[in-house]
Amino acid sequence: MKERRRSWQETTLGEYLRQIEEDMMKASGGGDPVVSQWSYIVGDVMKDDVSLESIDEGSMTVRCTHPAFANYFRMHQNEVLSRLEERFPDYDIRNVKVLT
Numbered sequence: 001m002k003e004r005r006r007s008w009q010e011t012t013l014g015e016y017l018r019q020i021e022e023d024m025m026k027a028s029g030g031g032d033p034v035v036s037q038w039s040y041i042v043g044d045v046m047k048d049d050v051s052l053e054s055i056d057e058g059s060m061t062v063r064c065t066h067p068a069f070a071n072y073f074r075m076h077q078n079e080v081l082s083r084l085e086e087r088f089p090d091y092d093i094r095n096v097k098v099l100t
Contacts, residue, residue, distance in 0.1 A: 033088070034052060034055060034087075034088060037087050037088075040087070041080055041083045041087065042073070043076070045072070046069060048065075049065040049066065049069040050064050051063050055093065058091075058092055058093060058094045058095060059093065059094065060084075060091075060095070060097070061097040061098075061099065062098055062099065063099045064098060064099065065100075066100065069100075070099075070100045074098060077096055081093055
């Protein structure tokens, strides 16, 4: 039996899923390790409504889905910064900008 040759490269579903995951990581924080710990850092109440925009040289920017979550984040900002310091002491975040 003659072997068929394909003109395209076969790719498994797993390879596609890994590529999608990598693309999503880059889009949501560049693969920053903070992104993988975000649920712990902000807690269960805020994890789906507060997202990390950026972290650089002592400052962090977060985006909230609604002004109510922005207020809630501000009320719990010290807790968030404590958890961030616990997991990532080298970041030394001093300023937080909250966007809605």
